[in-house]
Amino acid sequence: MIVENPFAEFRKECETILAHASKKALSEVKVGNMTFNKPPNPEFGQLASSICFELAKKFNQKPADLAAKLVMSIDKKKFGLIEKVSAVGGYINFHLNFAKFSSLTLQAVRHLGSAYGFIKTGKPLKIIVEHTSVNPLHPIHIGQARNPMIGDALARILKYRGHTVFCHYYIDDVGRQSSVIAYGYDKLGRPKPNEKPDHFVGKIYTITSCLVELNRLKKKLENAKETAPSDEVAKITKQIDEWMSIAAELKEKFPALFERLLEEIEKAKDAEEEINRLNLAYEKGEPEAMRLVREVSELCLKGFRETLERVGVSYDSWDWESDLVWSGRVSEVLQRLKATPFVYTEGGVLEFDAEKVARVFKLKAKMGLREDYEVPPLTLTRADGTTLYTTRDVAYTLQKFNRADKVINVIGMEQSLAQLQLKLALHALGYTKCADNLGHFAYNLVTLPGYKMSSRRGRYITLDEVLDEAVERAYAEVSKRSPQLTEEEKREIARFVGLGAVRFALVDVDAAKPVVFTWDRVLNFETNSAPYVQYTHARACSILRKAAREPEKADFSLLKEPLERELVLTVASFPEIFIDAAEYLKPNLIADFANALSDKFNTFYNALPVIKAEPQALSDARLALTDAIKIVLHNALSIIGVVAPEKM
RNA sequence: GGGUCCGUGGCGCAGCACGGAUAGCGCGUCAGCCUUCUAAGCUGAAUGUCCUGGGUUCAAAUCCCAGCGGACCCGCCA
Numbered sequence: 154m155i156v157e158n159p160f161a162e163f164r165k166e167c168e169t170i171l172a173h174a175s176k177k178a179l180s181e182v183k184v185g186n187m188t189f190n191k192p193p194n195p196e197f198g199q200l201a202s203s204i205c206f207e208l209a210k211k212f213n214q215k216p217a218d219l220a221a222k223l224v225m226s227i228d229k230k231k232f233g234l235i236e237k238v239s240a241v242g243g244y245i246n247f248h249l250n251f252a253k254f255s256s257l258t259l260q261a262v263r264h265l266g267s268a269y270g271f272i273k274t275g276k277p278l279k280i281i282v283e284h285t286s287v288n289p290l291h292p293i294h295i296g297q298a299r300n301p302m303i304g305d306a307l308a309r310i311l312k313y314r315g316h317t318v319f320c321h322y323y324i325d326d327v328g329r330q331s332s333v334i335a336y337g338y339d340k341l342g343r344p345k346p347n348e349k350p351d352h353f354v355g356k357i358y359t360i361t362s363c364l365v366e367l368n369r370l371k372k373k374l375e376n377a378k379e380t381a382p383s384d385e386v387a388k389i390t391k392q393i394d395e396w397m398s399i400a401a402e403l404k405e406k407f408p409a410l411f412e413r414l415l416e417e418i419e420k421a422k423d424a425e426e427e428i429n430r431l432n433l434a435y436e437k438g439e440p441e442a443m444r445l446v447r448e449v450s451e452l453c454l455k456g457f458r459e460t461l462e463r464v465g466v467s468y469d470s471w472d473w474e475s476d477l478v479w480s481g482r483v484s485e486v487l488q489r490l491k492a493t494p495f496v497y498t499e500g501g502v503l504e505f506d507a508e509k510v511a512r513v514f515k516l517k518a519k520m521g522l523r524e525d526y527e528v529p530p531l532t533l534t535r536a537d538g539t540t541l542y543t544t545r546d547v548a549y550t551l552q553k554f555n556r557a558d559k560v561i562n563v564i565g566m567e568q569s570l571a572q573l574q575l576k577l578a579l580h581a582l583g584y585t586k587c588a589d590n591l592g593h594f595a596y597n598l599v600t601l602p603g604y605k606m607s608s609r610r611g612r613y614i615t616l617d618e619v620l621d622e623a624v625e626r627a628y629a630e631v632s633k634r635s636p637q638l639t640e641e642e643k644r645e646i647a648r649f650v651g652l653g654a655v656r657f658a659l660v661d662v663d664a665a666k667p668v669v670f671t672w673d674r675v676l677n678f679e680t681n682s683a684p685y686v687q688y689t690h691a692r693a694c695s696i697l698r699k700a701a702r703e704p705e706k707a708d709f710s711l712l713k714e715p716l717e718r719e720l721v722l723t724v725a726s727f728p729e730i731f732i733d734a735a736e737y738l739k740p741n742l743i744a745d746f747a748n749a750l751s752d753k754f755n756t757f758y759n760a761l762p763v764i765k766a767e768p769q770a771l772s773d774a775r776l777a778l779t780d781a782i783k784i785v786l787h788n789a790l791s792i793i794g795v796v797a798p799e800k801m
Numbered sequence: 802g803g804g805u806c807c808g809u810g811g812c813g814c815a816g817c818a819c820g821g822a823u824a825g826c827g828c829g830u831c832a833g834c835c836u837u838c839u840a841a842g843c844u845g846a847a848u849g850u851c852c853u854g855g856g857u858u859c860a861a862a863u864c865c866c867a868g869c870g871g872a873c874c875c876g877c878c879a
Contacts, residue, residue, distance in 0.1 A: 193822055203821050206859055216859075243859090244822070288879070328879055502877055526804060535877040542879050556867090567873050569805055597806070598873075634841065650841085662814070667808060667872055673828090674813075678841050681814080681827050688841045696838045737818065745815065745826095752826080759843040779838090801841080 155265065155589035158272055158728040159258040163234045164189060167200050168249045170227055170235065178226040179212065179219075189247070196716060198239070198246035199722060205243050216243030236502065251718055252710035255774075258725040259709060262781040263407050270727040270788050273315035274735070280306045280316045281553045284563035285461070286323040289453035290334050291355030293460055295670050296599040296606040302659040303596055304563040305466040306740035306793045313792065314735040319469040319557065323549065326450045326477035327474045328542060330362070332432040335362030335442075336424070338449045340417040341410075349617065351456025354449060359611035360403050360411055364418045367396050399610050406611075429537075434537050438479045446475075460617055460742075465794045466653055477548045483540055486548040486582075487533065496533065501683075503533040507577040510654050513591045514580050520573070531574040543571045548579045550591060559590045561738070566595035566665070594738060602671065623676050624651035630678055631801070642800075649796035650684050651676075657683035660793050661744040681748055683795045685784060690749035691801045692758060693783040697776070698799075700764050704773035704780070711771040716757045717778065723750050724781050727789070740793060747789040 156162050168187050189200040205216040205223065220240035220619065227238050234257070236250035240595060262269045275701045283305020287293050293301075304320070312318045325331075337357045338344075346353035374389045404411045418424050434442035454471070461467070477483050487503070492494050495506045495513075509526040511517050517524055534546045572593040579588040582694045600606060606613045628647035631638070638646070662668055678684040712721065727746065734742040763779055766772040787797040 188819065190819095191822060193824095197822075201822085203860085206821075210857065228854055242822070325879070330879070500877090522804085529804090531874055532877055539876085539877090541877075565873090568804065568879080570874055571879085573805095587862095595806080600872085630841070635839085663807095665806070666814085669813095671813095677827090679827075680842090682841085684841055688839080692842080693837055695841095699838055733818095739818095741815090748826085749815095756844090758838080762838070764838050800838085 154257075155261050156257060157261065157265070157269075159254065159261055160722070160729055162257070163247075163249060163254065163725075164200060166234050167202070170231060170238070170247075171202055171204070171223070171245065173231070174223045176229045178222050179208070179612050188190055192244070192246060195718070197241060197244065198248040200247045202245045202247075203243070205245065205719045209243075211323065216762055217690070219243075220245050233484065249722075251712065251721070254708040254725070255712050255718075255721045255778075258721055259707075259774075259777045259781045262379075262724055262784050263777060266784055267788060267791075269784055270731045272732055274730050277315045277317065278558040279319070279556065280311055280559045280561065281321055281557040282311070282320045282561045282563065283321045283323055283553070284308075285457075285466070286564075287324065287457065288325045288328075288330060289351075289450040289457070290330055290358045291453075291608050291611075291613075292351040292615040292617060293457060294606060294608065294615050295619050295675075297615065298566070298598065298655075299462060299596055299599055299659045299664070299668070300307045300563055301464070301466045301739060302656050302794075303594070303664055306660050306743070307561065307563065307594065307738055309792050309794065310731075310735045310738075310740060310743070313731070319474055320467070320717065320756040321470045321553065322468045324450065324454065324471060324473045325542070326446060326546060327436060327478055327540075329428065329432050329571040330358075331446055331450065332435065333365060334358040334453075335360050335435075335449050336365075336428050336431055337414055339445055340421075341413060343448065345453065349456050349459065350452045351454075351460075352615070352617070353454040354456070355608075355611070355615075356407055356410055357414070358398045359608075360414050361418070361741070363396060363400050363403060364415060365424045365428065365611070367393065367400060368418065370396065370426075378395040397743065403611060412584075433537060433539055435475065436478055438475075443475075453608065463620060464616075464656060472549065472552075473715070474545055474549065477545055478540065482548045482552065483545050487540065487544065489582055490547070490578065493581045499522070501536040505531040505533050505574070505578060505581070507531055507574045510577040510581045516577070517578060520576070528573065528577065529570065531571075531578070543575055545577075546571075546575055547582075550575060550579065550587065551584065554584070554587045554590075559592070560587075561592045561594050563594045563596070566597055569593065569595055592738075594664070597667040599668045599670050602669055619655055619675060620652060622672065623655050624648055626676050627651035627654065627678070627684070630684075635801070646801045649798060650678070650687060651685060653683035653790075653795040654678065656724070656794055657686075660740050663741055680752070683790070683793075684801075686747045686790060687795070687798055687801060690783060690786045690797045691799060693754065693779050693786070694799045696763050696779050697783065700776050702776075704776040706770050707773035707777045708770035709774050709777070712774050712778065714761060716753070716760060717775070720750075720757055720778060720782065723753055724778075724785050727785050731792075734792075743789050743792045747786060747793075750782065750786060750789070754779075 167189055189202050192198055192201045205219040208219055209216045220243050221247060224238050224240040234250055234254050236248045239246045254424065282304055285301040287297050308320050309317050334354060334357060341357065370389055374393065375388050377389055423426060431442055435446050495510050497504055497506065507530060511528050531543055532541055534540055544608045550560065576588045576591055622649050627650040628643060631643050631646045654677060655675055658677060712718065730742055730746045734740060763775040764772060766775055790797045
């Protein structure tokens with residue numbers, strides 16, 4: 154018989170046995186929650202219940218006595234996977250029958266192969282995972298790179314779980330910043346890039362944005378000198394100084410480009426004004442503005458696609474924010490919001506009273522907010538009538554729900570408030586169900602040691618640089634360790650090792666924690682890394698290759714070593730880990746699991762022979778175990794998009 | 802000022818959702834292991850007020866409250 158989830162079988166049996174025993178011994182039908190913990194030591198079995206501690210007071214007996222009593226009334230005839238049950242210090246410990254369990258587990262893994270572990274949900278949904286969505290202004294930098302890695306891993310997990318998943322990339326081309334890059338690009342005469350297009354666009358954006366900001370501040374300073382108090386003037390002066398130093402930095406890095414843009418922008422009457430006009434024209438859908446902004450955005454996206462393809466991340470849909478505006482969906486949403494009692498006008502702008510929505514619909518407790526917390530209002534439109542990001546996002550969210558039951562937005566945690574306001578806007582419009590099924594997967598920032606990464610200031614390390622460096626270091630590593638390989642093999646190995654290392658490192662740490670970027674951290678080739686797991690996989694493959702036989706004579710009851718049992722147990726628990734990772738959206742559980750399994754296998758590898766083990770029934774059992782480990786490592790790595798190599 | 806998230810050996814992290822028996826792992830340090838299945842590996846040693854203080858509980862790194870420290874947010878930016 155093939156079981157999908159071996160450890161769950163054992164767990165179920167423990168539950169049944171314990172329920173029966175408590176009914177018999179304590180005439181207690183409901184015994185409270187039937188949760189089991191993993192004992193700290195295999196001596197105490199593989200699952201334990203601490204239920205006697207809870208019941209002690211109720212029955213006025215010592216936990217140890219209760220435990221003994223319960224164990225006494227256990228019906229041993231019902232044992233399937235259980236070997237024995239013992240009472241130790243108030244705990245009830247369930248010991249596995251490893252002969253049966255190993256056989257059950259290893260046969261299941263080897264039979265199911267690449268499907269093992271991926272337990273399907275009983276309620277398949279259509280889920281949209283919106284991720285990456287880096288603005289098309291500059292290359293994807295390492296601070297943002299956590300997003301596609303997490304987003305892609307989430308999408309894969311949910312897909313394996315049996316959901317229908319669509320990955321969407323939201324192209325934010327409507328904001329003012331898009332007009333800034335388009336403006337600079339236009340001033341340069343819309344040149345063809347002489348390098349990777351997103352890098353090219355990034356330079357223009359940074360310089361243009363810096364020069365325009367300087368212009369704006371200088372004007373502001375002139376006005377302030379006459380009217381504003383002196384501390385205000387000092388503040389502006391300080392800002393100017395800061396931007397001047399950035400300008401100097403940029404001038405040194407890209408002298409030719411800087412000079413040309415400086416000249417063009419000085420020549421312009423009012424760059425600020427022209428950019429605002431372009432922004433307005435683009436939102437209105439004026440053909441010339443459309444052509445210009447789309448052209449430069451496409452250029453940048455072309456570069457993104459290249460990078461993302463390289464790491465194996467792909468999308469089902471690329472959604473242009475501008476399409477939402479032009480199609481009238483944004484204004485429609487705006488009209489409907491206006492018709493609610495939650496929108497008011499203030500000084501020519503539309504404001505959305507998020508606080509009132511939360512209060513009227515009594516949502517604070519539900520959303521995990523304190524009653525006395527006041528949700529700040531959200532500005533829906535500027536005085537010139539153009540819309541703001543979150544306003545457009547309301548329309549976008551509704552569009553996503555046309556296609557899906559559930560939407561997960563992978564967005565940095567700095568946008569938590571905006572996401573909250575978005576949700577409240579959905580409530581205001583009556584889309585309660587959408588609001589409930591909208592999830593914000595927030596992740597913390599990646600920072601560079603010393604200073605904050607800033608795309609506006611051109612201070613960033615691009616994902617491309619990181620990937621190149623990773624592959625290069627992996628190449629040096631593989632050349633050193635395996636000089637006998639051909640050049641082609643080395644290149645291929647360096648590629649998947651380097652890319653794998655980066656993906657793993659960005660998924661491995663709990664998304665809620667901030668990460669300080671260091672090369673060593675991302676390019677780790679030792680324990681706790683993709684290369685370590687890949688190496689372990691290759692090692693297992695190597696054994697199987699050398700054995701060159703099917704483990705037909707395997708006798709699993711011979712797997713008596715603690716290391717072997719630990720391995721069987723770990724392999725058997727993969728389905729449960731997978732379910733947790735899928736239900737609680739924790740891709741890092743998979744990375745941790747793969748690493749832990751590798752640890753155990755390597756210990757086993759160093760301690761016990763496989764091929765040369767005697768008798769052959771044992772050798773074959775270990776071979777089957779090795780095969781099962783290989784399969785599970787492969788499956789785990791596939792979730793985080795890392796190649797599991799046969800050789801390295 | 803208000804909100805969200807984070808705080809675990811020198812450093813980087815896991816464990817916290819669902820409280821359980823001696824708090825795991827890696828780096829670094831020290832001492833070892835390649836004529837035996839891939840040394841990107843393994844073994845051993847040293848290193849802890851689990852931020853602090855209260856509370857809940859038979860039991861708290863885990864739950865609750867308060868405080869401290871850090872990051873982020875509170876914009877007619879996205």
